[in-house]
Amino acid sequence: MKKIIAGALAALALSVASASAQIVGIATDQQGSLGYNSGQALASVAVSKGVVEARVQPMAGTAAYMPMVNQGDMDFGFCNLVEAEYAFEGKGNFDRPHPNLRMVGVVFPLRTSIMAPVDLGIDTIADLKGKAANLRIASEYSASTIIAYYIRGALANGGMTYDNFKQVPVSSFVEGIKSLGEAKVDVALVSLNSGAGKEAEAQLQSRGGLQYISLDDSAEGVKAFRDFLRAAEIVKMDANANIPGLKKGANIISIPWALMTNADVDDDTVYKLTKIIAEENAALTASFGAYRGWAADKMAPESVVPYHPGALKYYQEAGIAAGK
Numbered sequence: 533m534k535k536i537i538a539g540a541l542a543a544l545a546l547s548v549a550s551a552s553a554q555i556v557g558i559a560t561d562q563q564g565s566l567g568y569n570s571g572q573a574l575a576s577v578a579v580s581k582g583v584v585e586a587r588v589q590p591m592a593g594t595a596a597y598m599p600m601v602n603q604g605d606m607d608f609g610f611c612n613l614v615e616a617e618y619a620f621e622g623k624g625n626f627d628r629p630h631p632n633l634r635m636v637g638v639v640f641p642l643r644t645s646i647m648a649p650v651d652l653g654i655d656t657i658a659d660l661k662g663k664a665a666n667l668r669i670a671s672e673y674s675a676s677t678i679i680a681y682y683i684r685g686a687l688a689n690g691g692m693t694y695d696n697f698k699q700v701p702v703s704s705f706v707e708g709i710k711s712l713g714e715a716k717v718d719v720a721l722v723s724l725n726s727g728a729g730k731e732a733e734a735q736l737q738s739r740g741g742l743q744y745i746s747l748d749d750s751a752e753g754v755k756a757f758r759d760f761l762r763a764a765e766i767v768k769m770d771a772n773a774n775i776p777g778l779k780k781g782a783n784i785i786s787i788p789w790a791l792m793t794n795a796d797v798d799d800d801t802v803y804k805l806t807k808i809i810a811e812e813n814a815a816l817t818a819s820f821g822a823y824r825g826w827a828a829d830k831m832a833p834e835s836v837v838p839y840h841p842g843a844l845k846y847y848q849e850a851g852i853a854a855g856k
Contacts, residue, residue, distance in 0.1 A: 555585040556801060559597035559609035563590050566822065567610045570639060570789065573819035574805070577812050583804045593676060595625055602630035604794045608805070612642060613763035613788040613835060615678045620837045625677040634840035636791040637806055637832055639816075640825035643724035643767070645747065645784035646686045647732075647777050650740030652718060655780060657690030657747050660719070664696040670708035670720040671699035679705050682785060683721050685760035689747045712742070719745070724784065725775050733776035744769070744782035763788060763835065788833060789822075793840050802842025810850060828852060 558575055561567030568590055575586035591597040594611045598619040601609040611619070618624030620633045648654040654663060671694055673679040680694075687693055700717045702708040706728050708720040713732030722729040722742070733741045747753065747766050754766055764787045771781035791809065793802055809816070810831060816823035832839070832847050832854035839847075839854050847854040 556607040557587055557589050559589050559591050559606040561593055569820045570610050573816050576819055577815045578808055601794055602632045604796055607797050608793050611792050613790045614761050616792055617763050617836045624681050632795045633837055634793050634795050635835050635837045636793050636843045637809055638788040638790045638830055640789055640822050642787045642789050646719055646745050647722045647742045648719050649736050650743045654745055660745050661690045661692055667697055667718040668700050669697040670702045670717045672701040675704040679721055685757050688760050689753050689757040729776045742777045744777035744784050746782035749783050799842035802840045803845050806843045806846040
């Protein structure tokens, strides 16, 4: 009888533990992408620390899953802050507002910008403006529509639009980079030190490789840039011969990569994940190296997307000024 009772109590304990376990979904881009790797690292650390049972759900892209986070069909999702703000307000590549989106925090910055082959002699955005009429530029990005907005922001920085160029439609971000390497376009957006960028650089060795087109960091230039990309910054990158596009250094685009959630996700769950991002950087970095770029003073920037109360609770406790 004692054994029967003990077995029943053990079964009951397991049943209660299972029922009370928090299972949250984190939407990401497709497997192998930066978004997927970000989510997988966060989920694995959350599970290993016994915080929540987090599961990654790969999807077609941020434009596809931000509406799902807004609707509460997914608990969390990674997104660049420029696109998250577009989604919240119904601007840019979103045709309606998503008012239930809430900000958790920035996990690290994304660095990207427009590039051109070195032999074209286009070092600055002013150089680009002088030669624009004769240049082909990657456009549309039908499978990743936010990319065209990044390019629009860079062009606005130099007083230009797509109409100044010969436009060559491409389907995706990677397709635009491939088109650059294959000399089908003269200008395209390329992520800093990306694999696709390195391949394009190798293809263009006979032309001197690639060079980032340095943006105008004057007050006027920054304002024109941020009219398109409010959440982004122009940052100076020093010359580095080991990184494609930086043989001479350049001012390029920096975009916060952030975790978003829904207004109805419970405060405690959001608090716990915010705490992991802020206090488990070593474990996150060991899982995915990009987390090395996390910084406490950049984690909670000003944003048109409201912060979730659970995140704000952590920031208040940690002395991090959120939204300022």
